[in-house]
Amino acid sequence: MTQHIDLRASQLLFNHGPGSILETTRGPVVVTHFGGLDSSIGMLTNGRMVFPREFEIIEPRLSGLLPVGIAGGPPPKLHRVPSNPEIDNQRSWILSTKEFPSWLLCRNPDHPSGNFYLFQAGSRCPICPEDDFHTAIRFVAYCRQGHLDDIRWSGAMHRGQEMCQETTYEWRETTSAMSGIEITCTSCEISMRLDELSRSIGACRGRHPQLEGRGEPPERPGCGEREIVTLRQSSVLWQSDTKRVVTIPNTDSIPILLMECLRREVNSKTSFTEILGDGEMYQSSGRITIPAGFHPDSDRSE
Ligand SMILES: [Zn+2]
Ligand SMILES: [Zn+2]
Ligand SMILES: [Zn+2]
Known part of the structure; x- marks a missing residue:
């Protein structure tokens, strides 16, 4: 199961x-x-x-x-x-971990176009030989069945233009929003904004990258749900379900506890040495139960 x-x-x-x-x-x-x-x-x-x-x-x-x-x-x-x-x-x-996502951006500021370039890990930036500026792309695709995958950049870019086999793209970013990112094929020069591309990535292919071996290729048994583009650090990819297991009273119970335990000492202004003696006596007699008058208010606790 x-x-x-x-x-x-x-x-x-x-x-x-x-x-x-x-x-x-x-x-x-x-x-x-x-x-x-x-x-x-x-x-x-x-x-x-x-x-x-x-x-x-x-x-x-x-x-x-x-x-x-x-x-x-x-x-x-x-x-x-x-x-x-x-x-x-x-x-x-x-x-064990697996590198994900597997598409990289080269952010070399010396690119003549002034733009970044998108390409698949294992291949190279189409413009420069530098490795130091490579970062993993911050967008991934998921579906509501819990699958997670790389975005099919090539499929989405070349939908209806299947003749072009290019897999490197110029990435022009004017704002960080998806509508502010324009992607252009370095070969056929077809161009698309990321928000447009996110609507044409097709159906989910059922990938669970966490079940794949470290060096193994992706497994895609199929799914068919609509795939959604999001940031790889987005909280939608994992959602926590909070369970309360520890309750701490929000009333300050220490003064009440002290009064209950040390009522006689406080009322009669007993000397400190005597209070210490009483404490030792409490400890040696194993008295650790809370006095009956002590009721932390658990209804209004956090
Ligand atoms: Zn480059
Ligand atoms: Zn192309
Ligand atoms: Zn799916």
Whole structure:
């Protein structure tokens, strides 16, 4: 059952969850699924540690919120992703990632046109030989079934003009809005604004980049939903579903608690040494329960 990867919305996630786009010093990547963690942790620690058993988060209030699987079975548990210090290995990567998106912009300010150039990773800027100005394109495509993919730049640019096979484009940006970006084929010179292009990218092809192996080509089993262009850092790609598990009273309960515990001492102006003695007595007798008169107002708490 792959329920946990079919939907992006309403999932309890942290920002390194499978399918999330992580901005690294070497460009954006998609975190791939955690399926290999059990064997990789065993390998990296020479069998000293077992994932997920030794990385459980013991927090009954949180794990109590996890839905039990359709087939029943034992209650689900929460686990953390091991960190490098925890497994005593600073050199190896723990989580596998995949470079995404795979189209790049060359932002070399010395281009004679003064514009940027769009091309696919693995090929080169059509104008200059410099690598230092390459950045991953900030737009990606998604659908409401949870799929995420590169925009089909060539297909959208050359719709109805299939004779042109060019895959590099001039990128003229007057504003950061999609209507302020004009893309021109470097060969046939057909031109389109990004907002126009976003309406002609076609149907979603069902890609889940987080399920693909690091060096494997994209898999597109098909989907058919309408594809939508968005920024790769857009919050629509992952939506959190907030669950309240800890309630902190918003009334200041400390003065009440002190009065309840130390009423006699406060009223009779007992000396500080005596109060300390009472405290030690409380501790040694194991009195840790809150007095009956103490009621934090949980109805109006945050
Ligand atoms: Zn260039
Ligand atoms: Zn063309
Ligand atoms: Zn789709």
